[in-house]
Amino acid sequence: MSTWSLPCTATAQPVRRDGSPHDSTTKRERIATAATAITVLRTVSSAVLAFHAARVGSLPWLLWALAVYWIGDMADGACARHFDHETRFGAVLDIVCDRFNAGAFYLGLAWLQPDLAWPIALYVAEFMTVDTVNSLAFLAWPTRSPNYFYEVDRPVWLLNWSRPAKAANSAIFAVLLILTGNVWLGFLIAGAMWLVKLWTLRRIMAIGMPLPVTQGAA
Known part of the structure; x- marks a missing residue:
């Protein structure tokens, strides 16, 4: 069995800023959470809006894509924290989806301007x-x-x-x-x-x- 040797700047027993225990063990990992569903929904919705904006040459549609991306990004994080559904899988998915949504938006913006x-x-x-x-x-x-x-x-x-x-x-x-x-x-x-x-x-x-x-x- 292996454990992790942490550098001196890291805490061996992670805690939240309020001092409560911060459990990040693998037993918490799961895909089917409300936060994950929000992440997938906002990713698909924002991307569809961005590519539609590029197709029709519409900056307002592109701004809607950006709004859906940002609001959805805040919503999935808030949902995960509220229901204590924060997982490492969810964090990686969020990071990847952020890149996809940002790429779609900026590709559309470069296309329009x-x-x-x-x-x-x-x-x-x-x-x-x-x-x-x-x-x-x-x-x-x-x-x-x-x-x-x-x-x-x-x-x-x-x-x-x-x-x-x-x-x-x-x-x-x-x-x-x-x-x-x-x-x-x-x-x-x-x-x-x-x-x-x-x-x-x-x-x-x-x-x-x-x-x-x-x-x-x-």
């Missing part, structure tokens, strides 16, 4: 690669999702998965790009996000992943 294509490409490259790796790094520790990464490293959590950080990471680029249509502002925001995500990746690598050790080993 080609002048914004390059800053969109810069942002999407960061979100689909470095940010995906960072978001999945929680799997190396016994924590349910990136939302609890403060158990491993608080500065990384504050810049990436605290509520203000999540809102900034997902909303600022899209909202300002749509409202202003300013290409250089888009480059500035996307570039700043690259810096934050690369710093995050470097810090996670510096922390070091916990290694499995055999019980009873010296």
Whole structure:
């Protein structure tokens, strides 16, 4: 049997911010939850709206796709927390679906407003690669999702998965790009996000992943 040897920055017995136990064992893992159903529904609905918007050349339809994505993303998380259905499977599914919905939206936006294509490409490259790796790094520790990464490293959590950080990471680029249509502002925001995500990746690598050790080993 193997256990996990945690780095000094992680807690051996994960707890929530309110001090209550944080159970992230495999016995909690299940697919059939209301939160998972919401994730699937919002993913399919937002993608259909985004591709329809691109087909008919409609920015309002594309904004509906973005709204469904964001509202659904908040709803599945709230549902999982309310019913205590947070699982590692659900967190991974949410991360993957976020990328699909964001990709569909930004593909539609670049299709409708080609002048914004390059800053969109810069942002999407960061979100689909470095940010995906960072978001999945929680799997190396016994924590349910990136939302609890403060158990491993608080500065990384504050810049990436605290509520203000999540809102900034997902909303600022899209909202300002749509409202202003300013290409250089888009480059500035996307570039700043690259810096934050690369710093995050470097810090996670510096922390070091916990290694499995055999019980009873010296």
